[in-house]
Amino acid sequence: MAATIRDVARVAGVGLGTVSRVINNSPLVSQATRQRVLDVIAELRYNPSQIARSFSLGKTLTVATIAPFFTRPSVVERLRGIEAALASGGYALVVFNVETRARRDNCLRDVPRSQRADGLLIISLAPQPDEVLALQETRLPVVLIDAYADSLPGVTIDDVAGGALATEYLIALGHRRIGFIGDLIADEMSFNFTSSRHRLEGYQQALVAAGIPPRDEYQRHGLHGRYEARVLARDLLELPEPPTALFAASDTQAMGVLEAARDLNLAVPDQLSVIGFDDIDVAEYLGLTTIRQLLFESGERGVELLLKRIANPATKLEREYLPIELIARGTTRRIAR
Amino acid sequence: MAATIRDVARVAGVGLGTVSRVINNSPLVSQATRQRVLDVIAELRYNPSQIARSFSLGKTLTVATIAPFFTRPSVVERLRGIEAALASGGYALVVFNVETRARRDNCLRDVPRSQRADGLLIISLAPQPDEVLALQETRLPVVLIDAYADSLPGVTIDDVAGGALATEYLIALGHRRIGFIGDLIADEMSFNFTSSRHRLEGYQQALVAAGIPPRDEYQRHGLHGRYEARVLARDLLELPEPPTALFAASDTQAMGVLEAARDLNLAVPDQLSVIGFDDIDVAEYLGLTTIRQLLFESGERGVELLLKRIANPATKLEREYLPIELIARGTTRRIAR
DNA sequence: TGCTATACTGGAACCAGTTCCAATTATAGA
DNA sequence: TCTATAATTGGAACTGGTTCCAGTATAGCA
Numbered sequence: 001m002a003a004t005i006r007d008v009a010r011v012a013g014v015g016l017g018t019v020s021r022v023i024n025n026s027p028l029v030s031q032a033t034r035q036r037v038l039d040v041i042a043e044l045r046y047n048p049s050q051i052a053r054s055f056s057l058g059k060t061l062t063v064a065t066i067a068p069f070f071t072r073p074s075v076v077e078r079l080r081g082i083e084a085a086l087a088s089g090g091y092a093l094v095v096f097n098v099e100t101r102a103r104r105d106n107c108l109r110d111v112p113r114s115q116r117a118d119g120l121l122i123i124s125l126a127p128q129p130d131e132v133l134a135l136q137e138t139r140l141p142v143v144l145i146d147a148y149a150d151s152l153p154g155v156t157i158d159d160v161a162g163g164a165l166a167t168e169y170l171i172a173l174g175h176r177r178i179g180f181i182g183d184l185i186a187d188e189m190s191f192n193f194t195s196s197r198h199r200l201e202g203y204q205q206a207l208v209a210a211g212i213p214p215r216d217e218y219q220r221h222g223l224h225g226r227y228e229a230r231v232l233a234r235d236l237l238e239l240p241e242p243p244t245a246l247f248a249a250s251d252t253q254a255m256g257v258l259e260a261a262r263d264l265n266l267a268v269p270d271q272l273s274v275i276g277f278d279d280i281d282v283a284e285y286l287g288l289t290t291i292r293q294l295l296f297e298s299g300e301r302g303v304e305l306l307l308k309r310i311a312n313p314a315t316k317l318e319r320e321y322l323p324i325e326l327i328a329r330g331t332t333r334r335i336a337r
Numbered sequence: 338m339a340a341t342i343r344d345v346a347r348v349a350g351v352g353l354g355t356v357s358r359v360i361n362n363s364p365l366v367s368q369a370t371r372q373r374v375l376d377v378i379a380e381l382r383y384n385p386s387q388i389a390r391s392f393s394l395g396k397t398l399t400v401a402t403i404a405p406f407f408t409r410p411s412v413v414e415r416l417r418g419i420e421a422a423l424a425s426g427g428y429a430l431v432v433f434n435v436e437t438r439a440r441r442d443n444c445l446r447d448v449p450r451s452q453r454a455d456g457l458l459i460i461s462l463a464p465q466p467d468e469v470l471a472l473q474e475t476r477l478p479v480v481l482i483d484a485y486a487d488s489l490p491g492v493t494i495d496d497v498a499g500g501a502l503a504t505e506y507l508i509a510l511g512h513r514r515i516g517f518i519g520d521l522i523a524d525e526m527s528f529n530f531t532s533s534r535h536r537l538e539g540y541q542q543a544l545v546a547a548g549i550p551p552r553d554e555y556q557r558h559g560l561h562g563r564y565e566a567r568v569l570a571r572d573l574l575e576l577p578e579p580p581t582a583l584f585a586a587s588d589t590q591a592m593g594v595l596e597a598a599r600d601l602n603l604a605v606p607d608q609l610s611v612i613g614f615d616d617i618d619v620a621e622y623l624g625l626t627t628i629r630q631l632l633f634e635s636g637e638r639g640v641e642l643l644l645k646r647i648a649n650p651a652t653k654l655e656r657e658y659l660p661i662e663l664i665a666r667g668t669t670r671r672i673a674r
Numbered sequence: 675t676g677c678t679a680t681a682c683t684g685g686a687a688c689c690a691g692t693t694c695c696a697a698t699t700a701t702a703g704a
Numbered sequence: 705t706c707t708a709t710a711a712t713t714g715g716a717a718c719t720g721g722t723t724c725c726a727g728t729a730t731a732g733c734a
Contacts, residue, residue: 002452002476004690015714020692030712045474050451052690055392056719062431062453071417071618073410080408083434092431092453094399097420114387115339116399116429137382139339226622255622281408282619285563285592341720352684357722367682389720393689 003044012040023048063091063306064117066107068098068124068191069224072252073280074295078123078145081299089307091118098125101190112138119306121145126192127152141309145302147194148319153309155301155320157293159195162324163202163247164209166275166291169326170245171210173334175273178207179218179236179243181229181253196224196249199277203247218243229256230263237264237272244272244335251276251283251290258286258331269333279327287330294322340381349377360385400643401431401454403444405461405528406561409589410617411632415460415482418636426644428455435462438527449475456643458482463529464489478646482639484531485656490646492639492657494630496532499661500539500584501546503612503628506663507582508547510671512610515544516555516573516580518566518590533561533586536614540584555580566593567600574601574609581672582610588617588627595623595668606670616664624667631659 009019014037021029022037029037040046054060063086067075079095086093094117098104108131112120119141126147127135135142135152144154170178180203183196204214220236222228233246233256248254254276258268266272276283279292301320309315346356351374358366359374366374377383391397400423404412416432423430431454435441445468449457456478463484464472472479472489481491507515517540520533541551557573559565570583574597585591591613595605603609613620616629638657646652 005692006690009714016691017693017715018713021713024692028712033712047450047452047475049690050453051388051392051397052719053692055388055689055721056691056693058719060388070420071413076408076413079432080434083407083432087434087440092401092433094429094431095416095420096429097417097424103424113384115384116387138384226618255619259622281563282592285596342722343720346684353721354685354723355683358683361722365682370682386720390722392691392719393721393723395689 002049003046005046005048007044008037008040008046011044012037059118060116061091062094062117063119063121063303064094064096064111065121065123066096066098066104066111066125068104068193070095070097072224072250073282074250074252074278075123077280077295078299078302081296082121082145082303083299084296085300085303089303091307098191104191109134112140112142115140119143119310121302121306122147124193124195126194128192139313141306141313143302143306143309145298151317153305153318155298155305155322157298157322157324159198160202160205162277162291162293163199163249164206165202165324165326166199166247166277167203167206168210169289169328170247170273170275170332171206171212173245173273173332175243175245175335176212177218177241177243177245178203178212179233179246180220180249181232181236181246181257182219182221182249183224184221196221199247199249224250224252226252226256226259229253230259231256233257233260234263237261237266245332246272246274248274248276251278251280251288254288254290254331255282255286258288268331273332273335275332283327284329289329289332290327292325292327298322339386340383342383342385344381345374345377345383348381349374396455397453398427399429399431399454400456400458400640401433401448402458402460403433403435403441403448403462405435405441405530407432407434409561409587410619411587411589411615412460414617414632415636415639418633419458419482419640420636421633422637422640426640428644435528441528446471449477449479452477456480456647458639458643459484461530461532463531465529476650478643478650480639480643480646482635488654490642490655492635492642492659494635494659494661496535497539497542499614499628499630500536500586501543502539502661502663503536503584503614504540504543505547506626506665507584507610507612507669508543508549510582510610510669512580512582512672513549514555514578514580514582515540515549516570516583517557517586518569518573518583518594519556519558519586520561521558533558536584536586561587561589563589563593563596566590567596568593570594570597571600574598574603580609582612582669585611585613588613588615588620588625591625591627591668592619592623595625605668610669610672612669620664621666626666626669627664629662629664635659 005019009016022034083093096107122144124146127149132149182200207214220232222232246257248257257274261268261272276288276290279290283290342356346353359371420430433444459481461483463486469486519537544551557569559569583594585594594611598605598609613625613627616627620627
């Protein structure tokens with residue numbers, strides 16, 4: 001139906017190779033011939049088939065990304081960085097959104113094997129050791145973003161340090177009773193999210209370092225979401241001896257905490273300090289104190305690492321840590337001991 | 338390097354066709370042969386090349402989506418609907434993010450021509466007549482979401498009715514001085530966004546119908562964004578005779594309006610009513626009165642229409658209108674005349 | 675036993691590009 | 705004019721699947 005390169009060659013009265021050379025701007029074509037071919041291409045409205053080209057070249061000029069819950073603002077921002085970096089490199093982006101354990105497993109298994117893409121970015125999901133092996137076997141270049149796995153390159157932050165940073169800040173403000181709201185442990189297990197767990201570790205380390213024994217009843221875990229965090233926080237704040245400050249493992253969850261405070265008529269920051277994590281777009285609007293990480297840049301850097309590996313698969317394993325920063329806004333406040 | 342179907346055939350001692358039949362679960366293979374082939378596939382760790390398969394079949398099992406500013410919550414939610422519907426149909430999703438006029442034009446021109454995908458979804462961008470012609474010439478099935486163009490199928494809402502609905506509600510609450518904050522006209526022009534313009538039309542119609550002459554100074558346009566809307570709203574609210582209610586063409590812009598009110602110490606809803614559009618996720622958190630549209634579903638329905646057209650390109654032009662609904666929350670309030 | 679219908683199987687041809695080698699033509703230099 | 709070299713050009717072979725036709729084996733039946 002659509003014109004092929006052979007049609008063009010026939011009509012222009014030249015050989016296949018010549019048309020191919022014209023399409024690819026090879027210098028090995030005379031000006032006159034090039035013009036003739038270009039005219040015929042226009043006349044026949046010929047468009048080279050990307051598929052045939054990929055097939056012949058053995059490269060797809062496409063990168064696949066597996067992302068959990070890609071509506072989360074933090075994930076979206078990373079994706080935006082990825083897309084921007086890929087577009088400027090001439091690559092297209094295929095997105096797989098993962099919202100269940102089964103789909104996570106399927107994607108991690110099938111996407112690399114399908115050979116749809118020249119490389120794979122995995123956001124916030126840490127492959128298990130056996131999955132890492134399977135990945136390596138496919139020889140597909142892979143880079144993790146916001147996740148860590150032995151012997152896979154990645155771009156992350158130091159989540160333990162981030163958790164500690166947030167907690168130390170609250171301690172410095174005079175808080176001693178500090179609660180933590182994070183992702184469901186079971187959920188972390190099934191998806192193998194690691195950031196919430198690491199932030200919890202940092203939280204505990206900071207407490208211990210300040211001589212404050214961590215209390216189990218101050219640590220709550222639920223499905224990642226505003227509503228779930230709201231319920232957890234409400235519960236936490238109704239303890240006989242409630243925390244005076246809450247550290248939420250993400251800004252989305254911090255929003256749930258703020259709702260809980262509203263539910264209970266607790267003034268923030270006067271009666272309750274709240275700190276989040278990520279510094280997503282609305283955090284500024286809400287005046288939320290949080291730990292900023294460079295989401296857009298994480299996508300960009302991930303692409304950079306990946307393209308380097310695509311160009312040269314033997315590149316040594318690189319792992320990049322992006323900086324974090326405390327952004328003090330209006331939801332935290334000093335209290336008297 | 339990687340094993341091909343011919344390797345499998347050779348090692349298993351069968352023909353090419355037989356291996357292909359096994360891969361595709363054709364019933365025309367004896368149980369014994371099938372097992373032998375499966376064993377060899379496992380042994381050689383053979384994975385069929387998706388590219389070769391696409392090439393041979395003439396279909397990519399991929400759908401491309403062009404979306405402007407895909408970080409906007411409304412766009413993300415539509416994308417989520419698209420991805421979900423595509424995944425369940427076995428299709429992959431390629432995403433192109435458009436943030437400049439030049440990229441919009443390039444994407445609209447090149448993506449359909451590259452024959453990377455079996456179909457194309459365009460979100461919130463209305464192709465111009467000449468672009469429609471070019472699209473049709475490629476014979477690629479296309480469906481618009483949140484956009485309208487002559488002779489292209491699409492899924493939209495009635496934005497004029499939505500604008501009227503919001504405005505009528507404010508009027509019913511007793512407001513007479515009602516302002517409008519929408520996207521930059523020049524921007525609409527260059528991207529050819531239409532929804533903000535249509536909502537403005539509905540706003541004007543509702544005013545006229547209620548015997549209220551629309552005032553030019555009450556209608557402001559800026560780049561789509563919270564900050565820009567904040568500046569516009571502040572300006573509007575500092576008029577000698579400021580509006581008592583503001584209709585923002587999107588929830589994101591409504592958030593900017595709320596910030597402006599905060600800047601000027603205007604209590605919402607007591608001194609200023611605010612209504613948004615879209616009912617994005619945070620709207621509920623903010624208690625924002627808004628017009629809800631079914632974002633996720635718009636993606637799903639768009640995919641459904643598209644897959645129908647891919648299966649049968651002769652499908653007659655379908656255009657679907659999704660319902661809208663006023664969600665009254667806490668940022669609007671009745672005032673005495 | 676022979677014949678026919680049925681169940682499998684093999685592999686050539688095909689999809690639309692790229693690449694590379696051989697052939698041809700043009701150009702420069704002697 | 706002839707030769708060496710450079711500049712172009714043509715097209716076969718190749719990429720890895722699918723499809724379809726022809727061929728073989730097996731079973732059922734008279």
